[in-house]
Amino acid sequence: MAGCLEGKVAIITGASSGIGMECARVFSAQGASVVLAARSADKLKDLEEELHGQPVLTVVTDVTVESDCKHLVEETISRFGRIDILVNNAGLSMRALFKDLDLSVMKRLMDVNFWGCVYCTRYALPWLLESKGSVVGVTSIAGFKGLPARTGYSASKFAMNGFLDTLRTEHLYDGLHVMTFAPGFTASNVRIAALTADGTPQGATPRAEEKMMTAREVALAMLKGIRKRKNFVILTSLGKATVWLSKFFPRLVSRLEYRVMAKEPDSPLSGAKQ
Secondary structure (H helix, E strand, O other), X not given: OOOOOOOOEEEEEOOOOHHHHHHHHHHHHOOOEEEEEEOOHHHHHHHHHHOOOOOEEEEEOOOOOXXXXXXXXXXXXXXXXXXXXXXXXXXXXXXXXXXXXXHHHHHHHHHHHHHHHHHHHHHHHHHHHHHOXXXXXXXXXXXXXXXXXXXXHHHHXXXXXXXXXXXXXXXXXXOOEEEEEEOOOEOOXXXXXXXXXXXXXXXXXXXOHXXXXXXXXXXXXXXXXXXXXXXXXXXXXXXXXXXHHHHHOHHHHHHHHHHHHHOOOOOOOOOOOO
């Protein structure tokens, strides 16, 4: 697999931490020129200095701003002249019951998780069609089965899944690869940055991060999926079981989800049947 991305150009959003950062490291190690996109200029600069083996471009980008996404693509083409992989990884989570939720939180999640994917894909698409490249959407198991106390997150990921599925069908015969990529629970800062009912970050993770998949394991699985041009990649046995069982036993899965999420420290769910 060494050097399997030699000569390729990959844009990675949300590259300043977690899965995005590890994708940058893995793709660069495989020979790709990587374009790092995120809001934090300092974190991007640190990663750029680390990835000295292959060409790197950093573009400060807020994916909720359409003009930023257009600028990201324009800068990539200006520097490299092509795009082979777009990883729509920038994401935001939440933890609150819908009845308590300020609707601005849901809008924020839709802007980051859904519209960020749409904007970047729209402007990169002509170049990806030219290279017969890959569009990757980093979604979630919550995009296949609604997760309690994560209404905005699940809604945004369901929307992303529908967008990617339709895009895949529209380009079924012209060589575009569209991969819906669901990592499952991954050790990262996503739960620390997750928004609460009033829109403030919760500041701590309610789950045992050390028991989850590492971001590097996720990045390697994504690389494998891109190489094999898979339509769907669902990671972890729990994730696969949830998606499969929810098709046939949706009420059972809903009850199990409720019980599991109710056991989280300070869970917004109350009265869960243990």
